[in-house]
Amino acid sequence: MTSDADTLRAELRARLPDPLPNRLGVAVSGGSDSTALLRLLADIAQQEQIELFAATVDHGLRSGSASEALTVAALAQHWGIPHETLKWQGWDRKGNLQDQARRARYRLLAKWAESSALQAIALGHTADDQAETVLMRLGRAAGVSGLSAMSGMRAESGITLLRPLLAVTRSRLRNYLTAQGISWIDDPSNQDQRFDRIKARQALSGLDQIGITPQTLARVAENMGQAREALAQYTQESALRHLKGLDGDLCVDREGFGTLSEEIQRRLVVASVSWIAGGEYPPRHKAVGQVLDALSSAQTATLGGCIFIPDCKNTWICRELNAVSDEIAQPGIPWDRRWIVTGPKTEDAEIRALGEDGLLQLENWRSAGKPRAALLSTPAVWTGDLVVAAPVAGFANQWRAEMLLERSDFAAVILSH
Template identity: 35%
Template sequence: MKGNIFQLDSREKYAAAVSGGSDSLAMLYMLVDMGYKDNITVLHFDHNLRTESANEAKWLRKQCEMLGVQFVCEKWHKPNVEANIQQEARYARYTFFKHACETNNLNSVLVAHTQDDLIETMLMRLGRGSGLTGLSAMREETNVLGVSVYRPLLNETRETLQNYLKEKGVDYISDPSNDNEKFFRIRVRNLKPVLLNAGIAYEHIASSAKALRRADDALNFFADSLANHLIEEQGGKVNLSTDIFMYPEEIQLRLLATALFKVTSEGLAPRTSKRSQALLNMKDGIKGFTLGGAIFKQKSGFYQLEKEK
């Protein structure tokens, strides 16, 4: 790690999401080492899914007290359902982040995603048949569930961060779920030695993911410029011109996603296969159909979208 990788505004206040694991704890110590102690507040979300979590939160609080860093913690009272528990936990965690940022006047949340996380996510999505957007590298700055997120460690490896803590003589929390292969991410993570032995370097996969991100951004730029001419908002409804079929299919898919967002405000577009079927419906002149919470009605030269009741 060279130089100041954070580049934070010394006049601003930030949140640092810290679980106590190696990645986030290394981020915390690096922030302190680089002079940002007074600019950060540690946010810790106790998922309350393991009996050890309460003691781990207490341990982390002591770490922050020793470093002279503000600490805010919330304990999750999880719902009595096991289905989609990780998705529920993520939503609860970011809800806490949002509330804590608003309450403490914090600019954004620093999250310790590493190059390993970037690659694992790409490989998982590759296994699920994702398209260009899904395979693209995580963005350094983004918005998650209404929370401004900054990922300063995407160029750092997990091994580098663990070595950093080892050199400082700092212990970290080891979550046993990180060894549990019932989770897809852990099975993908354990492929790393196999890929390295096959001559597939992680840094090269990361470079490919970043190249895909640049291509994705370029297509979004082109699609956004066309949207000004092909999508019209009209009294709570959205008109999508059939002139979109003059352009490549990937652009059609993105314009359709933009039109859907304008009418439903849903941030996540329907799967590519469903949007492709909607485009076929439009080409075939189907008079009416639904997709992603919107009703499509055929008009002269365009389809009108309105939100489902």
């Protein structure tokens, strides 16, 4: 007879890559979800002969957080798993605490993964977490992408994140731990009603009478995830038909763009801004709508550090000068997080935006084939007030400007949103 522990392991394994990475990390807070994940992965790692590593992020926000990290370290050592505590330092106590802590957590885990040569990190998010996320996003009138909530696998901060427990409830994991004689830590902040997630958790507990349970909301998220993937595929196909990339910018065929549904138009605008300007969060719905109006009427607009420039039958989407006017880098060092400019050794050379002063020094900038305003934010090589080179603007002078490999593929950005 198959035990629930065996069933859990099989369900978890089915939601992990095949084959597993040779070196796999797991984030463990000490709560029931991540503790169960660590134990289950330890069994799988032993069976499949891979190396497993654990890390605990100590946010330092509670007096007991350090001792909790020590408890996790002792448990990992007992199971023969290398463990490291990652401490969050430098919080200025401004802004949204949970958002700041989440960002810091992923940054710390990404650095740990890089230093430990880990190929992926498993996280202990469960069906309950998924359900709470869906409930909160319903309250914000989220669309398909928002309601798809967390994905089972995604790249963030340069590392692959795995969430193999999204279909498993917290109560089931706690029953598993109890049967195994394994204890866990209850975080007192999980009762703090200042946080929206805790409010959603408590609200969810009263909705089961009408069939709204963690399992059903997790299935809603999975269904929305499939719809999101289908929309992303169609958005990518639309981009290939109606958008063309040139040296880090995008040129939109307005007539063809206008034949698309508003949902696809929105997705293309959001993906374009993300590809050109980066940013952790997509622009707001209302702001995107204003840009769509500007596109349809061939007007100039700005959004998320990008400028939309009408030019005959097209509109160019480019980096906005104001967003990069203070950016300075040395040759060979990333500029604006997406350009690498290299060339002959030149004393006192630095990379800055071309700008109005730089463009006035160029005679043949029109050969670049872009509107004047689009060239102002491109990288140029300066020595003092003199432009030595502006490769994107048609003045190479033995210098090259190349996009970072991870920022060079617009189609990949579309499929990730």
